[in-house]
Amino acid sequence: MFPSNHQFSSQPRALAVVETTTSMQVDLNETSSDSRDEMQNGGFSEVKSIMESSEKLQDDLRMLGTKIKQHEDSIKLLKTQKNKLDDNILDMQVLLGKYHSSSSPIVNKDRSHLQSEHEITEQILRHEKSAAGILFQLKTHHGPQASHLSLTKDLLGVVGTLGKVDDENLSRLFSEYLGVQTMLAIVCKTFEGVKALETFNQDGCIDKASGLHGIAASIGRSLDGRFLVICLEGLRPYAGDFVADDPQRRLDLLKPRLPNGECPAGFLGFAVNMIQLDSSNLAFVTANGEGLRETLFYNLFSRLQVYRTRAEMLLALPCISGGAVSLDGGIIRSNGVFSLGTREEVDVRFPKTSKMSEELQSYNETEKRMKETRWQKEKLEEDIKRELALLNSVKFNFEIKKQDFVKFLAQSSSYATQVLWSNNIIGFRQQEDNDN
Known part of the structure; x- marks a missing residue:
């Protein structure tokens, strides 16, 4: 009876060991799977973060590029206005030149x-x-x-x-x-x-x-x-x-x-x-x-x-x-x-022309308009200098942001390679587990 009972009593322990071993294998598989899921979820989160950062940098570059274009357009417009004033000044110089000999007016000279x-x-x-x-x-x-x-x-x-x-x-x-x-x-x-x-x-x-x-x-x-x-x-x-x-x-x-x-x-x-x-x-x-x-x-x-x-x-x-x-x-x-x-x-x-007396009467008026036009030109030149300073500042910021973006692309590319390699390893292990 004893051997028979001993034989009987040992059978449940074997079942328990088998169950425990099986349970441990299942738990390990689940833990490994959870770990892989966490890694994949973490990788996706990092990728999303990279994409958001990339978009932010690109938006900053586009904004700075727009500002550069605006300043360049403003400078171009101001220079066009300045050239028109230059032409007006030259036209008035031509008129005043009729009354000048060398560098002094001849208005009061005997003609x-x-x-x-x-x-x-x-x-x-x-x-x-x-x-x-x-x-x-x-x-x-x-x-x-x-x-x-x-x-x-x-x-x-x-x-x-x-x-x-x-x-x-x-x-x-x-x-x-x-x-x-x-x-x-x-x-x-x-x-x-x-x-x-x-x-x-x-x-x-x-x-x-x-x-x-x-x-x-x-x-x-x-x-x-x-x-x-x-x-x-x-x-x-x-x-x-x-x-x-x-x-x-x-x-x-x-x-x-x-x-x-x-x-x-x-x-x-x-x-x-x-x-x-x-x-x-x-x-x-x-x-x-x-x-x-x-x-x-x-x-x-x-x-x-x-x-x-x-x-x-x-x-x-x-x-x-x-x-x-x-x-x-x-x-x-x-x-x-x-x-x-x-x-x-x-x-x-x-x-000589017969219009000299009429043109002499407009001499002072022309000189006054000349001074006003030159003042307008000086103001435009100041505006151009200010726009150039702003343009150079924006261009400097654009170059800094562009360098940051290039560095970011290099770093994100390296990280993406690591994530891809990790995902490949995880996938390979999943295939091994499925085969086993």
């Missing part, structure tokens, strides 16, 4: 020495053997009848009589720059008028009995040497825009700019726009609709710049391409070509 149209005619008549002198002698001797001659119908006049200026220095400078031969040049409307001035015989020699030579002989004069004739229809006209609402139809030429973007000091304007046209000459147009300023005077002066002093003109050399003159006698013919020595007095000059 009686400026040549009138009558004096210009007398100067031309002194060149009695020139083509212009002969034409003026013809007009003097025959009066209105001279304009009905077939030879003179196409003639518009002589260069020195087709424009006017307001300033003595400009009159002297422009005539010296062009030279007496150009100041005495005859201006024809068409090429037919040029051909009528001079004809040739069968031997190819000039026919002294016809054309302008024949007219010279008829009044007891002789035409010696060469003379210039300008044909308007053969000139290449200015092709740009005109100054808006300007009764003189001045050319809208771009103001010169130094490499730093500033307009050179002492710049007064372009010579072609300083020529004044009277009503008859202003109304004249060629067959193609071009006026005297964009044909004759544009070809004579092109983009010749006018400066207050020689020193200022020389400082502006980087932005002078079509020549320049200064009110104190400096002349630059073209790039690298200078006129040195004493000033040459050319007796044939452009006459």
Whole structure:
């Protein structure tokens, strides 16, 4: 019985051991599974945190980028406004330049020495053997009848009589720059008028009995040497825009700019726009609709710049391409070509305008507007400096934030690799457990 009872009594303990072992295995599996779940849940939480941090950094970068764009737009707008003020200042300098000789106003100076149209005619008549002198002698001797001659119908006049200026220095400078031969040049409307001035015989020699030579002989004069004739229809006209609402139809030429973007000091304007046209000459147009300023005077002066002093003109050399003159006698013919020595007095000059008294009355008003405009420019320059400081500050913060974002990406990438590796190990262990 005892063995039988002992055998019976040992059976429950075996069952208990088996149950305990099984229970321990189940608990271990559950604990391992819970641990894996906690690791996975923790990994997902960390990933979510990384994504939120990434989005926050990106939002900060976008906000700073928007501020940079706003400051850049503000600076661009302020600079545009400043450039407009610069142009207005230059236009007023051109007006005031008519009253300045060197660096001092000539408003109170005696202007009686400026040549009138009558004096210009007398100067031309002194060149009695020139083509212009002969034409003026013809007009003097025959009066209105001279304009009905077939030879003179196409003639518009002589260069020195087709424009006017307001300033003595400009009159002297422009005539010296062009030279007496150009100041005495005859201006024809068409090429037919040029051909009528001079004809040739069968031997190819000039026919002294016809054309302008024949007219010279008829009044007891002789035409010696060469003379210039300008044909308007053969000139290449200015092709740009005109100054808006300007009764003189001045050319809208771009103001010169130094490499730093500033307009050179002492710049007064372009010579072609300083020529004044009277009503008859202003109304004249060629067959193609071009006026005297964009044909004759544009070809004579092109983009010749006018400066207050020689020193200022020389400082502006980087932005002078079509020549320049200064009110104190400096002349630059073209790039690298200078006129040195004493000033040459050319007796044939452009006459003075009749609007001088009206423009003198507006002198003080223009100076007042000049001061106000310069004050506005200074205020804009301060605004630009402030915007630049703000822009640099935002750019600095943007660079710092960008570096933080790059570091964050590097760190989060390393963490993501670790999480992925851990998840792979967990997955591998789960597969082993399932296989067992």
